[in-house]
Amino acid sequence: MSRTTLNRNCMLVLAAFVMLFALAGQSLALGVAPTQKVIDFEPGQTKEVKIQIINDQQKDFKAIVYARGEMANYTNIRDSLVTVKANEKMKEFRFNVSMPSSIDKPGDHEVEIVVLEFGDDVEEKAIVTARVAVVSKLIVRVPYPGKYADAKLFINSANVNETVTFKVPIYNFGDEAIEEAWAEIQILGATYEVIGKVETNRIRLEPKSENSVKAGWLADVNAGVYHAVAIVHYDDKTVRVEENFEVGNLLVEVENVIVDEFRLGEIAKFDIIVKNTWNELLKDVYGDVKVVDEKGSIYTNYKTASIDIPAYSKGVLEAYWDTKEAQIGKYDLDITLHYKGKTSRKVIETHVNIDSITTKRMPTAEVVGAKSGAGPEFIKQNSVLIISVIILIIINIGWFIYFKKSKK
Incomplete structure (x- = not known):
């Protein structure tokens, strides 16, 4: 095969790639x-x-x-x-x-x-x-012969001390009527122990029909992930469905900041005490720590190492500040915690003296929100664009190699 033919074939292949990914954008x-x-x-x-x-x-x-x-x-x-x-x-x-x-x-x-x-x-x-x-x-x-039902479980989550609502659609796929259908719902904790039970209302189902039963449960528990198991009873038969649900908001909060053995002009070490209020282990928790003076000047922007915090437990994040440029006075210690795709922020008033750094307790932290950027949803929504960019890079490399060889 001649070089001209080979080059022509390469260009056709590259053009096909370009057309393929251009057409991908028409999928909507x-x-x-x-x-x-x-x-x-x-x-x-x-x-x-x-x-x-x-x-x-x-x-x-x-x-x-x-x-x-x-x-x-x-x-x-x-x-x-x-x-x-x-x-x-x-x-x-x-x-x-x-x-x-x-x-x-x-x-x-x-x-x-x-x-x-x-x-x-x-x-x-x-x-x-x-x-x-x-x-x-x-x-x-x-339809199934006789009585045959299937079910689903939908859960409206709630905050602590509010009512969680369970809805159980029941489908009669049989060719006989179901005289009585209802559900017993068990609520399980983090270690799958039963912490509550509720029963729904009762209904009758004609053949090839659907209806729903409902129940509510007061979530007088700590925030976290829980599990619901619905045992659907229909006449003398049962079917089981289950789902996870959440109570409250996932939150890691700053409880205290301690600075020991400090002298102005040296490196200050901050021990940031953080608490996991969730009922599951949280991995890779870290913080971004800024020290800001009253004029808005930022003296440090420090990222801590990551730690794992067990359920309902505390951990310590360590941050450092070189105070050689600092003066005695009031500063804001601005702490943003990162955990499981979420962030929470707390700003603490801090006083720097010759031989001490003291902090003033501030209100409880609040959840700022999920991280933006290249998470799974971002990648999913922009997958065609990402793949197209990769193909264009490959095409440019191909052109570079082609022109380099043609000059020889």
Whole structure:
């Protein structure tokens, strides 16, 4: 293969990468609603189902619609090619599901309706380029013989000494009525010991129906993470669901600051006593410590080492300040604690003398909020941009190597 051919192929590959990631930015142009729909199984019946193709960017495009999955053979799509105009924000699409005479296995059976966007010239070209695909899932629910229920658990958390609300939706997937359904909810502590119990109201459920039961619990406990187990009783059967929930706010607070054996002009050591008010071990707790004078001048900006603090326990963060430029007077000790993606801040009035540093106790710290920056959500929301930047770097490296070789 000649150098010219090789270079041309390299450029084509690089161009393909550029096009691929440029098209990735169009992923929000196409949508579908609903993304999931449930219908009951009716032997031998045909059901018409409607979905909406969403044209978010209000542009002209064509799409191919097809079915895949377990129930695809029972799905009839009359016109698989759909044309969407720029002035159509939503385009209705209909298809039929022809139920068989029987399905041996009870429960949920799925078919996915895939909407695949193509370029405007899909009918003129033998080879076309797909751009974006979205999926609407249809679930055909086959009832269980007799009485069969499932449940979920939703919890509205609360502050300490407020009421936590439990909601338990119960689904009767059987073909017989459930005369009485209710839930007993156990609240477990950090070591999974039972610290409370409540019972919900009681309901009746017709076949293939849903309803909810509720209960409340007074959270007269310390702040922290707790666990709820709901035992759902329906006639002579039970089903179990469980979830974690929180009481109060996750907080690490500064309790005291101690400075021993100090002389002005030397390095002062601050022992910052911090308390974990949560019912779990907190790892990698650290602080940013500033010393600020009355005019706003910052004398030090010190990051402490990280420590682990057990539940409901205290720890000591060590910070240092070289006082050779300091004078006798009043300063603010500004402490920001970092823990589990959150921060809390406390400003303490501090008096510097010849041979002592004393602090004035201040109000309890408050949670400032979660950290910003490159956390998991940031990365998730900007993944296309990040990948595109990486590809552009690779392309630039490729161009550099190409031009370097061509000069030889």
